[in-house]
Amino acid sequence: MTQALQAATPRPAPEAPYYLAVGNEVELFLAAHRARMPVLLKGPTGCGKTRFLEHMTHRLYRGAEAGTRAGIDSPLVTVACHEDLTATDLVGRYLLEGDDTVWMDGPLTRAVRDGSICYLDEIVEARKDTTVLIHALTDHRRILPIEKRGEILPAHPDFLLVLSYNPGYQSVAKDLKPSTRQRFVALEFDYPPPEVEAEIIAHEADIDVTLARDLAELGKRIRNLHHRGFDEGVSTRLLIYTAQLIVGGIGVREACVAAICRAITDDDEVQRAVTEVAATLLP
């Protein structure tokens, strides 16, 4: 199970993953990293949080600023959180091997030891007991208590904790406690403004910028319906999928119906209205 949760970033690409900055998030992140302050990425799914972090990781661990960090093998450890995720899953557990028990580091422990960035994606999904760990790691102590082994693991100087959460999606009750949140530098993400989003779509799907603009406009309009039975509007990711379908030879409106209308809602009247919006905006 632990294995399935982690996705070590593959060997560095020669170039940093493409990321188009929307505001001053790059500078903020660099500053936070310099002070080793943990970072909180807030924003809806598919708006570029993961891509941003991949980009930043590359800059900090493989780029000009890397220094000794260039030697760290898996600079980004990502954990997709879910309801059943416990502290044990993060820290590690004993496994039986023959008659012996063997300790197996969890993803968080590995990152703390190695000095990687540990990205806990959708942290609010995780069980409460994980927040205990987060506290110890994020205040001045920078330690990871490994209770089962009676061990206190001081964090590697390069270790950085990054959490993400989607504010629109959970009930207020499930939101992060203020005491937790206050330890973090919070970066707010949202779907980029249409001009920026158009550029991203054009780049990612390799389509002409005019069509990308139409798609970005479409995304914006559909997001106006955020309360109509779908928590998420259409994400940048969905718009990119749509563009890719079009590149693949699907008609413009058909692509919208397939990738957007059907994907975001089951309400057939909302689907129909969204189709009409697409028909208005797209040639």
Added chain:
Amino acid sequence: MARVEPSRDDAVALTAVALDDVARVLEIYVEAMLARPAEVRPLGDLASGDRSRAGHVDLEGAAAAGRPTTDGAAFYLPERMARFPDRRGNFMVYRMAVLHQLGGVLFGTYRRGPIRFADFFAGFGEPGLARALFGRLEGARIDAALARAFRGVHRDLLRLIDDALESTPPPASDRDCRPGFELQPHAGPESPPAPAPRRRSRGPSREAALSHLAGRLLMAQRRLVAVPALPRGRGSGDADPAFDSTVRLKACDEGGGRGAGAADPALDLPDEAARLLLRGATVEDTRRAVRSLYRVFASLRPGAGSAGSGLSAGDRGAGDRGPESAADPVPQSLEMPAPAHHGDPAPERVELRGEWAELASEVELRDDVAPGPVASGLMDQLQVDELGVLSLQDGDLSGTAGLPLTDLDVTGAIEAEAGDADSELIELDPEELAARLEELSKRLERELDAAGLNRDREQVHYYDEWDHELAGYRRRWCHLREKTIEPPPAGGVGAAAVSEGSNRAGIGGFDASASGVGAASVFDGRFVDETRRRHADLLRRVRRQFELLKPEEFRRVRRLIEGEELDLDRVVETHVDRRAGRPPDGAVYMSRRRQHRDVAAAFLLDMSASTDAEAPVDEPEHAPGKTPAPEYVGVFDDFDWPDNPQPLPPGRRVIDIEKESLVLMADALETLGDDYAIYGFSGFGRKEVEFFVAKEFDDDLDRDAEDRIAAMEPKRSTRMGPAIRHAAVKLAEREAKVKVLLILSDGYPQDFDYGSDRASRVYGIRDTMVALRETERVGISTFCITVDPAGHDYLREMCPERRYLVIDEIAALPRQLPKVYRGLTA
């Protein structure tokens, strides 16, 4: 399918689109495009739909002419669209009509300019002529802006324009109709409106000339739209030369234009009109064009009663206007040929509302201002901060980024021109502000009354209805209005008045017993006290039983890493794990968590005419065990009272006993502290479903609420579906873990149009069944109680299993209701 109105033409019936079926789609569409919710309503709502006002003539004429329009808060469309021979096309007209109307918002038709619309039109000798010109020219400007802004609309616009061109009768000869634009000196924007020139006795008639202008406009519009969609928003300036050039040719070519125009009819437009089709044109340009063209047309002789072109957006039969329209000094035949999706921009109406909203929100912000009586009434009614589309006229374009820059730039400039009226308002002293608002409120109220819009006071809720023959929903089929019950003055005798009055009962000959004036309906103002006295015994018992429900229950939560108590089982388990070398997880604690009673309940009382029937007087003793009926045994069989029914005084009606039960329930629920509401329902036909509120969830059970319960009286029919759906919506808004809806009725669901066959109950029963299922699906438990002995037949089909009860003896209802309630919510 007898419910679909028989049509002159079967082909038309098949391809026509009903607004009811698509209104929700259109509303969602508007919301996406405009970034704020807006209602889509039938034009019938705008016309004097109120029967008491039959014969009133709508001054704007929009409703009568079947032309789409907006009052700034809702979009009004014809109820049926049969313009094209295909459904797709007809839906397209609706969609384009909506887009066109919201184009007015996006492209600044209603934006504050240097002069108010009301003054602008009033400044003309014939405001009707100016209005007609404005509507048509502004419509063309909006279409052109839409075509630039949205790449998807070209195809549809082309179809609409071609359709309009086809239906425009070609002028007999060009010479007859050209009003001779070249004779007019060019009217610059600064030139003051010249006095109306002398009427000519010869030359083309005014109608023919207007029609000619409109035709030319159509051709120019077609020319614009026929150019394939071009990339949008490529910066500003002349990025799309091909797009504009055809028109630009004429418009920008000062002086030499006449020659070119003669060769190409599409370019044969007066400069002022042609300019409106270009990038950057604003509503100010339209006003300028109206000013200068008005002089041309005002000088022409009016034709003798030439009929309108009939190019209204609705189906062609809808434009039938009564002779009353003659009251308007301007003949309605001034309508100019236009594409079917064009509407009546009614800028004065929007403007008035906008101004009012601005003042009202200022007054609401400031606590030193006391609004006058008319103003405060309207402020309650119109909900100042939810004015929807309206607030856009102040230039809030946050939802519309991405429009061509130039179009936006221009509107921005206008705003700057208009200055900040807001800061001006802040300076006003309280009395003056209140006085201004009151003045404006009076005008707005007059306007609302005149347009029949005062129905707004009762918000209409639209509900789908299940048609088992279609195996599908009829969308927005039922119109439900919420009404507050107004009890007559205490001690008053006579029919209990419900705010609507009972004068409508019996309309259409349906159910003659419907009126609430039966001899039995004596409202003595002490109904509630009386009930409490007669049922004192029962009330005490119910209360005691409910007390038992009250103590908080605790629930154990196990497998906690930290907690109040150790969980022995888990400790042992952990120990075993450890011995076996398995890593223990340490979750050995448990906690007790408080569980509050968290219930919201709605009681829905059938107020149909049949509840006026007298309850049987002879009250047989209940042998214990006679009720409960087998269907519900087991749900609450631990709950047994000795049966000790009170003898029923004579002359009690079914509804009286139902109300008594509700009074007892309410008292018991006060003890329990559950959140509850008491509603009633009745109505007459799908468009007049009535939903009466006796006690809302947040109301206290005070004297007023008690009086309202007492004043619930038999009305008309029993259309259960929409009432259930409405109650479910209200319940859904409550925050409670347990939600229940209890329906008290005396018979099967019925209404004169509840299904095509009045004799058949199936339609109503199925719709009610589906409504109950919908309700259950959103986590609300439903329960139907009926005193109809025949109830077993249909309740079994209609209700979820074990969720109904047939009461044999109506006198048992006050005892049974609390039992059911306890069973449902325990």
